[in-house]
Amino acid sequence: MEATFYIAGAVAVIATLLVVMSYNLIHALLYLVVSFLAVAVVFFTLGAPFMAALEIIIYAGAIVVLIIFVIMMLNLTYEDVQQEKSWLKPSVWIGPAILSLVLLAELVYLVVAVEAPGTVSVSVEAAAVGMALYGPYMLGVQLCGILLMAGIVGAYHLGRQKKKIVHRFLERRAAS
Amino acid sequence: MSSIPMEAGLLLAGILFVIGMVSVMIRRNVIFMLISVEIMLNAAGLAFIVAGSHWAQPDGQIMFIFILTMAAAEVSVGLALILQLYHHLKTLDSDAANFMKG
Numbered sequence: 001m002e003a004t005f006y007i008a009g010a011v012a013v014i015a016t017l018l019v020v021m022s023y024n025l026i027h028a029l030l031y032l033v034v035s036f037l038a039v040a041v042v043f044f045t046l047g048a049p050f051m052a053a054l055e056i057i058i059y060a061g062a063i064v065v066l067i068i069f070v071i072m073m074l075n076l077t078y079e080d081v082q083q084e085k086s087w088l089k090p091s092v093w094i095g096p097a098i099l100s101l102v103l104l105a106e107l108v109y110l111v112v113a114v115e116a117p118g119t120v121s122v123s124v125e126a127a128a129v130g131m132a133l134y135g136p137y138m139l140g141v142q143l144c145g146i147l148l149m150a151g152i153v154g155a156y157h158l159g160r161q162k163k164k165i166v167h168r169f170l171e172r173r174a175a176s
Numbered sequence: 177m178s179s180i181p182m183e184a185g186l187l188l189a190g191i192l193f194v195i196g197m198v199s200v201m202i203r204r205n206v207i208f209m210l211i212s213v214e215i216m217l218n219a220a221g222l223a224f225i226v227a228g229s230h231w232a233q234p235d236g237q238i239m240f241i242f243i244l245t246m247a248a249a250e251v252s253v254g255l256a257l258i259l260q261l262y263h264h265l266k267t268l269d270s271d272a273a274n275f276m277k278g
Binding site for chain 2: 001002005006009012016017028042045046047048051055066070074084100104107108111128129132148151154156
């Protein structure tokens with residue numbers, strides 16, 4: 001079980017790095033699916049099998065497919081890949097990467113330096129999660145519902161396009 | 177159950193978060209920036225799961241469900257915005273949308 005965790009973690013890091021470094025959007029999304037699947041395996045080894053299923057269904061299933069549909073609607077070509085390649089020069093990414101690596105090194109030091117007492121990961125059943133979700137966290141669930149509703153309405157409102165008017169009579173009437 | 181140290185999980189979450197953060201900063205394509213924000217949210221959820229499994233409490237997994245909900249709402253609104261941006265400007269360059277005018 002321990003080796004599974006480390007292998008899945010390594011796969012997740014490598015796949016995420018490939019997402020960041022690839023120029024083609026579709027390739028990046030395929031690596032992103034691999035990354036999400038690896039993180040789902042990590043969840044499973046940490047004793048959260050229900051969250052692993054949710055990760056696969058919602059992240060790798062719904063969100064990535066939504067992004068792929070939008071990319072298909074945008075009708076991107078080979079020139080966009082070339083433009084992406086020209087945007088991603090070493091002079092652009094070297095500064096933020098080095099500074100962020102310094103921050104990551106500090107984070108690693110802070111996590112490792114603190115000695116944690118007896119670290120054993122314990123499995124939490126989905127039933128316990130459900131009981132807590134509909135017990136003390138009821139308000140959070142309702143707020144999530146409101147958030148999703150706002151997301152639906154917002155996406156519909158923002159994604160609506162103006163109707164193209166072809167007849168000049170209708171155009172005049174729409175203008176008045 | 178298994179003897180995975182908590183540090184390893186937290187370090188994995190930190191590494192994934194930093195990769196996503198660097199990607200947000202270096203990319204100019206809006207869709208790549210959205211993908212990177214998803215990576216960062218996923219890393220934050222991983223940290224919650226690690227902590228929840230360490231203390232054997234369901235709260236960590238509940239926080240992950242909330243993060244998942246927020247990510248779904250965020251990606252739908254973000255993609256609608258990207259579609260409008262592309263229809264207006266005919267490009268995905270985030271620098272092209274800097275004049276704050278419809």
